[in-house]
Amino acid sequence: MIKDFAVVGSGIGGSSIAALLSSKGFDVILFEKEPYLGGCSSSFSRAGYNYNTGATTLAGYEDGHVVREIFDAIGVVPNLLESDPSIVIIHNENVTPRYRDFEKFFEILQLNYPHKKNRVFWELIYDINREFYRFSGHYYANSNIFSKVESLFSFLPIFLRFKKYLVANAHSFIKNFFADADDEYIAFLESQIFIVAQAPLREINFFTAALSLAYTFNKNYYVLGGFSTLFDDITQNVKELHRKSEIISISRHKNHFELYTKNGRYKAKKVILNSTVYDSGKLFNDIEIKNYYKRYKKLDNYQSSFMFYMTIKSEKNFHHHYQIIQEDTLPYTLSKALFVSFSDKNDTLIAPKGHYSITASIHTDSRLWENKSFYKARKKELEDILREIILKKLDIKEDEIVQSFGATSKTFYRYIRRSQLGGNAMTFKNFLPFLPGNDTSIKNLYNVGDTVFPAQGWPGVMLGVKNLKRLLDA
Ligand SMILES: Cc1cc2nc3c(=O)[nH]c(=O)nc-3n(C[C@H](O)[C@H](O)[C@H](O)COP(=O)(O)OP(=O)(O)OC[C@H]3O[C@@H](n4cnc5c(N)ncnc54)[C@H](O)[C@@H]3O)c2cc1C
Structure with missing residues (x-):
């Protein structure tokens, strides 16, 4: 048949x-x-404990956004909890929750990274994001040159509206905008942009950077029970x-x-x-x-992720997601920033009562993990570094750890047949x-x-x- x-x-x-x-x-x-x-967006079990594999956040399940539109068309209502703040950024002494409400977020931002042009900048980010999601009708066809050219015309309204930002290099735009912005503020912006755009500031346009910075102004969700349960429903x-x-x-x-x-x-x-x-x-x-x-x-840019998974037994309250920005790029990685996600305290489908399932990730280059003679030692070294950062920055005690282990681009290839992660930046x-x-x-x-x-x-x-x-x- x-x-x-x-x-x-x-x-x-x-x-x-x-x-x-x-x-x-x-x-x-x-x-x-x-x-x-679910692939990169799945969940798995190890020694009786469950973990999200890679993705931990679901953005844009709201009216007028494509994620909602597709779920509705499939006829599935996902089992979600809203995360607000969507992330808490820990950077040196600063703790900045990315609340969805503009003023609530802005008040803390201005305290942590004061600058007279902050309001104009962040309002621009907010407006680009809001306006972009009003456009519809654009599509991309690539089976032959005629259908491709025809489809590219469907982007014309977006191009005309955002031309200024589409042609501007994000790094130059931000540097010129703030003129006197210090490296700390640039690192704060760049780390957030990297996790969405999957590329450094110098390689992307300001339009992409703006949408990346603005994703926390959209609705962000935690998926109850781990991501694979959502795929069973889909x-x-x-x-x-x-x-x-x-x-x-x-x-x-x-x-x-x-x-x-x-x-x-x-x-x-x-x-x-x-x-x-x-x-x-x-x-x-x-x-x-x-x-x-x-x-x-x-x-294929060989960009990948190093993962660190952990189950802890703790009575403390944690937010769903943290980004911890360090002074320097960590060894065997491409980034200063570590993204750390916690299961919801009441989500006993993924972690037993009184426990948290933690999925942490940092960008790496898959070629750093190819050499068998270094593999084990590098993996152990990076696992130790990440464990220490997470314990210190989030105030977790060593004896609260029930289980922890790392995964590299090789692990991803073994399971889901891909070592490049994050797709096309x-x-x-x-x-x-x-x-x-x-x-x-x-x-x-x-x-x-x-x-x-x-x-x-x-x-x-x-x-x-x-x-x-x-x-x-x-
Ligand atoms: C560490 C990390 C964190 C992330 N965090 C987030 C986040 O918080 N929020 C977010 O929105 N996105 C996040 N992403 C990105 C997101 O997870 C991916 O963009 C998305 O899941 C990719 O989906 P995909 O459709 O390309 O399929 P993939 O995830 O690539 O899945 C492909 C599937 O195909 C299967 N497969 C491949 N070859 C074969 C074959 N020959 N036969 C049968 N099966 C095959 C694989 O096993 C796999 O299950 C993250 C990604 C990573 C790596």
């Missing part, structure tokens, strides 16, 4: 498009290599879901594709790949398809029209996820899902 669609991978992109197509009546088969769903109406089923090769035939797992062979008219655009070529022997994916190999080099799209030049072959249009995280990947749905005309 030939399926309408085969979807390879159950990340945000794969699960959402599989669910959307199923809700439209298509016969969909979804494959996931792992027993749990995919509940997908007719055929194969867990622990890695697709190892795909062959193209006249009117269909054949997908192979270790034990099975499946046929589908159309294939949607949620594997990274850098690695998808490996699945094919077909030269035309291999060459298509080869074109995008150069976009929105840099000057890496912007439309250079991004791979959700459609391809190969008939009936599509991509979805954070390595293709438009970018990473729940809002980015779900915008790609909406784009793909439009291209499929489904």
Whole structure:
């Protein structure tokens, strides 16, 4: 029996498009290599304790935002708790909660980083964010030059409105704006921008920087029970879901594709790949398809994450998320800043009563973890550094730790077949029209996820899902 669609991978992109197509009546088969769903946005168990794998926040589940629109279209109401403040930034002596309410946030910002131009700057950030989400109708097609050019015109209203910020380098813009801003303030801004834009200030435009700084003015949520439970809900109406089923090769035939797992062979008219655009070529022997994916190999910037997971037994109250900014870039990483997320005190689905599940991450370069002779020692050294920072900055005692362990880009590859994490950063080099799209030049072959249009995280990947749905005309 030939399926309408085969979807390879159950990340945000794969699960959402599989669910959307199923809700439209298509016969969909979804494959996931792992027993749990969600990829970078999943959760897992170790020695009886649960952890979120990578993503810990869900932004933009609100009216007028794409995350809400896709959940509504799938027919799922996620089990969420609002996080406000969305993050608490700990930077030297300053503690700055990023409250959603502008004035509440601004009052503390001005105390911690006083500057006479702060209000004008942050109002600009707030306004760019609010206005951007009012635009609709833009889409990106990339199956041939004509559809690509036509789709680029759909961005014209956005381009005309924000041109000044789209062409301005974020670092120069901020430096010129504040003129006398010190390095501490720049580090405060840059660290927050990095976790959303996935690139340093010098490589991105001010528009991207503004949207990154403003994400905490949107609604941010904590997912109850761990992220994989959300994927179980999203995919509940997908007719055929194969867990622990890695697709190892795909062959193209006249009117269909054949997908192979270790034990099975499946046929589908159309294939949607949620594997990274850098690695998808490996699945094919077909030269035309291999060459298509080869074109995008150069976009792999080797950026990845080092993870540190911990369960603690504590009666203290913690916020959901902290960003701890250090003086210097930490060894074997690309950043001064560590993002630390705690489970909600009352979320006993993820951690037992009186315990917290902690997921911490810092940017790294996957090439730093390739050499077997250094691997173990580096991993141990960085784990120790991160543990010490977290204990000290968040006032946790050594004897409150129940379990802790680290993970590298190699660990990610072993489990979810990707070591580059964070997807396509929105840099000057890496912007439309250079991004791979959700459609391809190969008939009936599509991509979805954070390595293709438009970018990473729940809002980015779900915008790609909406784009793909439009291209499929489904
Ligand atoms: C450390 C970290 C923290 C993050 N924090 C946040 C956050 O707080 N909020 C946020 O919005 N975003 C966050 N992100 C980004 C977000 O998690 C990702 O952008 C998003 O989850 C990527 O989704 P995706 O659709 O690209 O799929 P992926 O997550 O890449 O999942 C792809 C899936 O496909 C499966 N797969 C791959 N190849 C095959 C195959 N051949 N056969 C079968 N299955 C296959 C994999 O096992 C995987 O499950 C974070 C990312 C990381 C790494």
